[in-house]
Amino acid sequence: MAGGTLQNTGVDGAAFAGLRHRLLFPSWLTIGVLLVIPVLLMLVYSFLTKEFRGGVVWEFSLAAYDQFFFDRGLFGDEPVKIEWTYINIFIRSIVQASLATVFCLLIGFPTAYYIATRPASSRAIWLFMITVPYWVNLLIRTVSMKFLIRDTGPLNHWLMQAGLISEPFHIINTNIAVQLGLFYSYLPFMVLPIYAAVERFDFALVEAAHDLYANRWTTLRRILIPVVRPGVIAGCILVFVPSLGAFLAPDLLGGAKNFMIGSLIEEQFRGSAGNWPFGAAASMILLSLVLLVLMYYARSESRRP
Amino acid sequence: MSSVGERIKSYPGFGVLAAVCLVLLYAPLLIVMIYSFNESPSITRWGGFSLTWYVDVFTGSESSKFKVAAWNSISIALMATIGATTIATAAAIGMTRSGYWRGKSLSFALINLPIMVPEIVTAVATLIFFSAIGFKTGYLSILLAHIVFCIPFAYLPIAARLQGISSSYEEAAIDLYASRWQAFRYVLLPILLPGVVSGALLAFIVSLDDFLITNFVKGAGVETLPTAIFGAVKQGIKPNIMAISTLMLLVSVLFVTVSWWIGRVGDKSSVVASK
Numbered sequence: 001m002a003g004g005t006l007q008n009t010g011v012d013g014a015a016f017a018g019l020r021h022r023l024l025f026p027s028w029l030t031i032g033v034l035l036v037i038p039v040l041l042m043l044v045y046s047f048l049t050k051e052f053r054g055g056v057v058w059e060f061s062l063a064a065y066d067q068f069f070f071d072r073g074l075f076g077d078e079p080v081k082i083e084w085t086y087i088n089i090f091i092r093s094i095v096q097a098s099l100a101t102v103f104c105l106l107i108g109f110p111t112a113y114y115i116a117t118r119p120a121s122s123r124a125i126w127l128f129m130i131t132v133p134y135w136v137n138l139l140i141r142t143v144s145m146k147f148l149i150r151d152t153g154p155l156n157h158w159l160m161q162a163g164l165i166s167e168p169f170h171i172i173n174t175n176i177a178v179q180l181g182l183f184y185s186y187l188p189f190m191v192l193p194i195y196a197a198v199e200r201f202d203f204a205l206v207e208a209a210h211d212l213y214a215n216r217w218t219t220l221r222r223i224l225i226p227v228v229r230p231g232v233i234a235g236c237i238l239v240f241v242p243s244l245g246a247f248l249a250p251d252l253l254g255g256a257k258n259f260m261i262g263s264l265i266e267e268q269f270r271g272s273a274g275n276w277p278f279g280a281a282a283s284m285i286l287l288s289l290v291l292l293v294l295m296y297y298a299r300s301e302s303r304r305p
Numbered sequence: 306m307s308s309v310g311e312r313i314k315s316y317p318g319f320g321v322l323a324a325v326c327l328v329l330l331y332a333p334l335l336i337v338m339i340y341s342f343n344e345s346p347s348i349t350r351w352g353g354f355s356l357t358w359y360v361d362v363f364t365g366s367e368s369s370k371f372k373v374a375a376w377n378s379i380s381i382a383l384m385a386t387i388g389a390t391t392i393a394t395a396a397a398i399g400m401t402r403s404g405y406w407r408g409k410s411l412s413f414a415l416i417n418l419p420i421m422v423p424e425i426v427t428a429v430a431t432l433i434f435f436s437a438i439g440f441k442t443g444y445l446s447i448l449l450a451h452i453v454f455c456i457p458f459a460y461l462p463i464a465a466r467l468q469g470i471s472s473s474y475e476e477a478a479i480d481l482y483a484s485r486w487q488a489f490r491y492v493l494l495p496i497l498l499p500g501v502v503s504g505a506l507l508a509f510i511v512s513l514d515d516f517l518i519t520n521f522v523k524g525a526g527v528e529t530l531p532t533a534i535f536g537a538v539k540q541g542i543k544p545n546i547m548a549i550s551t552l553m554l555l556v557s558v559l560f561v562t563v564s565w566w567i568g569r570v571g572d573k574s575s576v577v578a579s580k
Contacts, residue, residue, distance in 0.1 A: 015402065015472060015475040015476050015478070015479045015485065015488055016398050016399070016402040016403070016475065016485065016489070017402055017403045017404060019398075019399065019485065020399045020402075020403040020406070021399075022399075023395040023396065023398050023399030024395070024396050024399040024400070024412060026391075026392045026395055026396070027392050027393065027395070027396035027415070027416050027456060027460075028412070028415060030392055030452060030453060030456065031415055031416065031418055031419065031453060031456065032415070034431065034434070034449055034450070034452075034453045035418055035419060035422070035427065035430070035431075035453055036415075036418070037434065038427075038430035038431050038433060038434035039422070039426070039430045041430065041433050041434055041437055042426075042429060042430040042433050045433050045437075055436060107322055107325065107326050107329070108326070110316070110318070110319040110322040110323060111319075111322055111323040111326040113316070113319055114319040114320050114322070114323040115323065117314050117315065124569075126323070128562075128565055129327055129330075130326075130327075130330070131561065131565070132557075132558055132561055132562075133330040133331065133334070135507075135510050135514075135557050135560070135561045136334065136514075136554055136557045136558070137513075137514040137516075137531065137550075137553055137554070137557060138514065138516070139514070139516045139531045139534060139535060140334075140337075140534070140550040140553055140554055141333065141334065143337070143534070143538055143542065143546070143550060144333035144334050144336065144337040144550070145333045146538075146542065147333070147336070147337055147340070147542050147547070148332070148333045148336055148337075154336055154340070157350075184329065184330070184333070187326065187329065187330060188330070191326070203314055206314060216316060220316065241421075241423060242423065242424070244423065245423030245424065245425045245426065247424075247425055247517055248516065248517070252538065261425075262425045265425050265429060266425065269429065269432060269521065276433070279429060280429060280433065283425065283426045283429045283430070286423060286425070286426060287422065287423065287426045290421075290422070290423055290426075294421060
């Protein structure tokens with residue numbers, strides 16, 4: 001990447017360089033009008049008053065954020081307490097997303113390393129096998145997981161036939177099912193960036209460490225992991241960020257009790273029972289969390305030697 | 306020497322974990338595929354091989370609903386792909402052929418913004434936008450939203466390929482009195498084509514697969530395949546859903562395979578500077 005930028009600084013690319021603005025304008029316009037402005041508008045909506053049939057009244061209000069953080073009783077006249085319902089949903093989402101990241105890392109790192117150390121011919125096949133599920137419809141993958149693990153599903157059926165369990169193993173509609181769904185949804189996102197980092201790793205370093213009497217695990221810990229760290233961090237972010245705002249896994253696998261941020265937000269816009277300013281506020285809080293993670297990533301990238 | 310190198314490179318158990326990873330990724334999909342051929346309407350017990358549920362998808366009581374949804378999905382995906390790929394190709398040339406300028410990384414961030422913002426946030430923001438400007442949600446709002454989030458998926462493979470193509474080809478064309486359009490159309494585009502096709506295929510799959518954003522901006526009455534499937538799954542997983550899922554799964558696999566294959570063939574062609 002750095003080499004490419006260096007190479008492009010000269011007269012290189014003069015044929016189309018003058019058209020830069022005209023070439024980039026359509027993408028700026030499309031994304032600016034249909035994403036940047038909408039996100040700013042969402043920020044505005046989070047400070048408006050709710051309309052009872054869905055939508056908003058154009059009147060400034062802090063009610064959405066107030067409802068999120070504080071409990072003033074049913075009629076708003078009791079002493080102010082912290083409202084834990086929504087904070088807890090966010091905490092649960094952060095915990096679930098963190099756990100999914102850890103599990104994906106535990107399986108994804110060895111997988112990526114194993115693939116990167118295969119001969120070039122079989123490496124391509126492995127990579128292809130990891131990439132395919134990445135592109136298969138997330139809804140269908142989540143439905144497949146639901147089908148597999150429900151009480152009357154094939155997994156329980158086989159376990160009972162094999163005599164391993166006598167009662168169906170109840171996973172569906174629990175936090176464990178949501179965790180399994182997140183892990184399963186985003187596992188390929190972990191493998192691919194780590195693979196890219198390990199593939200560029202210079203294994204002469206490993207031999208040098210070996211010559212200096214480091215054993216395999218010391219080499220892994222002191223040499224390999226520090227060098228491929230950017231890939232590991234990229235993988236963690238690619239799993240953590242979509243897990244945090246996931247909707248399908250908590251909705252289809254978690255049932256009504258195991259709410260995550262995504263389901264909370266979705267509910268505010270469903271039919272007339274919703275609360276648009278509250279949904280916009282919850283989305284803003286989610287977006288802020290994601291921006292914090294991305295800024296942390298950008299800083300750790302820029303600090304790289 | 307090399308055998309020592311190979312030995313210290315490998316860690317015990319990593320191969321097993323890699324195999325576990327593949328099994329975890331494929332097992333649920335394979336099981337749904339197998340059970341979609343199950344004769345028995347009780348979807349857990351195996352009642353013999355049959356194509357009943359595939360026939361049901363095309364002729365059963367819900368088939369007209371699914372046909373309309375499939376048509377919406379495919380037509381939206383086609384138009385979103387054409388729109389997003391055109392915009393992304395122009396953007397990729399603008400970004401990779403312009404040297405350094407202030408705001409370039411901002412421009413890069415803007416083009417890739419749709420993958421960085423969580424999908425649910427994009428969905429909410431887009432719904433609010435269409436509602437605020439009084440734009441009726443339906444087919445057109447779905448299409449516009451799809452074009453936006455398809456842009457980065459089309460952009461990345463096209464830009465990656467452009468970085469590997471030396472600009473001397475189009476410069477030579479300009480030196481030989483080609484117009485810039487001719488230099489693009491007859492020189493750059495043919496070399497770039499594998500990247501454009503990969504990008505377009507990925508944009509098509511991403512559009513075809515989208516559930517969350519579509520579900521927010523579809524309004525009442527318009528369904529795509531994923532929203533129709535989601536609605537049906539809420540009533541319980543019936544065997545015809547597994548048959549549709551299997552068909553969609555095969556379409557995705559087909560597209561990824563073609564995209565991957567084109568990418569490989571493209572990389573092998575001689576004009577791309579090898580690293």
